[in-house]
Structure formats: structure tokens, C-alpha cells
Amino acid sequence: DAMVIQNPRYQVTQFGKPVTLSCSQTLNHNVMYWYQQKSSQAPKLLFHYYDKDFNNEADTPDNFQSRRPNTSFCFLDIRSPGLGDAAMYLCATSRIQGRGDTEAFFGQGTRLTVV
Amino acid sequence: GQSLEQPSEVTAVEGAIVQINCTYQTSGFYGLSWYQQHDGGAPTFLSYNALDGLEETGRFSSFLSRSDSYGYLLLQELQMKDSASYFCAVWNSGAGSYQLTFGKGTKLSVIP
Numbered sequence: 001d002a003m004v005i006q007n008p009r010y011q012v013t014q015f016g017k018p019v020t021l022s023c024s025q026t027l028n029h030n031v032m033y034w035y036q037q038k039s040s041q042a043p044k045l046l047f048h049y050y051d052k053d054f055n056n057e058a059d060t061p062d063n064f065q066s067r068r069p070n071t072s073f074c075f076l077d078i079r080s081p082g083l084g085d086a087a088m089y090l091c092a093t094s095r096i097q098g099r100g101d102t103e104a105f106f107g108q109g110t111r112l113t114v115v
Numbered sequence: 116g117q118s119l120e121q122p123s124e125v126t127a128v129e130g131a132i133v134q135i136n137c138t139y140q141t142s143g144f145y146g147l148s149w150y151q152q153h154d155g156g157a158p159t160f161l162s163y164n165a166l167d168g169l170e171e172t173g174r175f176s177s178f179l180s181r182s183d184s185y186g187y188l189l190l191q192e193l194q195m196k197d198s199a200s201y202f203c204a205v206w207n208s209g210a211g212s213y214q215l216t217f218g219k220g221t222k223l224s225v226i227p
Contacts, residue, residue, distance in 0.1 A: 031212070031213065033214070033215065035217075040222075041219065041220075042202060042217040042218060042219045042220050043158065043202070043217045044217075045214060045215070045216060045217075048212065048214060050212040050213075053212065055212050055214070090157060090158070092215070094213070094215070096212070096213050102146065102148070102163040102165070102206075103148070103160045103163060104148075104160070104215050105160075106157040106158050106159070107157060108156070108157050109157050
């Protein structure tokens with residue numbers, strides 16, 4: 001009964017080759033977040049969707065894009081992965097209804113390796 | 116911008132009590148959360164404080180002082196399985212949305 005599902009768990013991609021990571025949720029939450037986490041570092045927010053509204057963090061490189069075709073799915077596209085983009089990518093959801101929520105639910109993450 | 120400060124590492128003995136402090140600076144503060152993350156795993160929710168005071172959930176308690184921009188996580192009766200990284204994270208609101216920003220994490224090592 002996984003609630004936030006990320007596929008694949010492990011992804012190997014070639015330097016410069018576009019790659020897409022996916023996230024789906026069964027919680028019907030209206031907010032979906034993408035975080036990048038490098039080894040021994042904190043999860044870093046890349047961007048999030050509040051319903052269909054996209055919110056990009058100021059320091060997120062243009063190389064990272066996202067799509068949310070419907071409530072359940074959200075994708076992270078890395079247009080030209082570099083070696084520095086190797087990391088764990090975490091998807092999370094929360095429910096915001098006129099006020100903030102108290103908990104974000106995380107998927108198990110996709111570990112991206114760039115070769 | 117936002118900043119969160121917490122100790123990078125803490126070591127404690129099994130059965131003991133440990134407190135992990137967190138100070139933050141942010142605009143649009145809404146609440147403070149704590150997450151646990153084991154190596155290779157996803158962050159899992161531990162607690163949330165929106166108002167001043169102490170919240171208790173089993174062996175874990177979390178405290179918030181909004182006036183001091185300070186909170187802490189208290190872990191009691193430490194067990195070996197509590198060895199993990201603990202992140203404080205602030206919810207802040209702005210531009211009609213809410214985002215969760217993490218501190219750098221505290222690596223807790225529980226020793227026999």
C-alpha cells in the first residue's frame with residue numbers, strides 16, 4: 001500500500017543524455033515536491049507543484065525541468081545530466097487546503113548515477 | 116532566504132536521552148518538522164510543531180519556541196535502531212504555496 005511511488009529506484013544514465021524520473025501518488029495530495037539529496041547532505045528543494053502551479057526554486061539549474069500531467073503523477077526531467085547531478089532524487093507530497101499541512105510523505109527515492 | 120542550523124553529529128549511549136537543537140531563520144514561518152532518515156532510505160516524519168510548546172509522541176518529543184526561532188527534538192530510551200540522521204525542516208508559506216526546507220541534518224550514533 002505504498003503511497004508515494006518512485007520509479008525506478010536506481011537509474012544509470014550517460015553524461016549528457018536526457019533522463020526522466022517519475023513519481024506517482026495515491027494520496028490525492030495537491031502538492032508534489034522534488035528534492036535532490038547528495039551524500040551526507042540535506043534534501044534540497046528543486047521545485048514543487050501546488051495543483052497545476054509550478055514553483056521553481058531560485059537556485060535550481062535550468063537543466064532541471066518538471067511536468068505534472070495530472071494530480072497523481074509528476075516527472076523530473078534532467079535535460080543534460082552532468083556528473084554533478086548524481087544524487088538521490090526524492091519526491092514528496094502534501095495536502096494544502098487553505099492552510100499549511102503538517103506532514104510531507106516521501107517516496108523511496110531514485111538514485112541517479114551518471115556515467 | 117532561509118537558514119537552519121543543527122549540530123552535524125551527536126553520539127549517545129543506548130538507553131540514554133539525547134536532545135538535538137535547531138535554530139532557524141525564515142520568512143513566512145508556518146511550522147517546524149522533524150524527519151528521520153536511515154542510510155539509503157527516505158525521510159520519515161517524526162513530529163510537527165506549529166505552536167510554542169512540547170509535543171510528545173512515544174519516545175520522541177519536539178519543542179518549539181517561535182519567539183526564539185528555536186526548536187529541539189528529544190529522544191528518550193535510545194535504541195540502536197535510532198542511529199540515523201535527523202533533520203529539522205521548516206514549513207514556510209509564500210506566493211500562495213507552502214514549501215518544506217530542510218536543515219543539514221544531525222547524524223546520531225547510538226553506542227552500546
